[in-house]
Amino acid sequence: MKGKYVSIDVWATWCGPCNAEIPHLKKLEEEFEGRNIYFVSISCDDSRNAWERFVQVKQLGGI
Structure with a gap:
């Protein structure tokens, strides 16, 4: 990611506002596709199974 802008989003499966943000984040990722920016989403869930x-x-991509 060296030399790129990085947008970091911290979220959890149980977080209502985080869930409400997903469609907006997907739209933003599409809008900036191919540009000099990475979108990194970090889950703070305790359960890997819940996260997966x-x-x-939700068909989430990203890093």
Whole structure:
């Protein structure tokens, strides 16, 4: 990611505001695709299984 802008989003599957933000973040990622920016989302969930299921169901990409 050296030389790139980095947007860091910290979230959790159980966080209501985090869930509400997902469509906006997806739109932003699409809008800036191919530009000099990476979007990094960091989950603070305790359960890896909950996180993996959530990512699959919501079809989340990213790093």
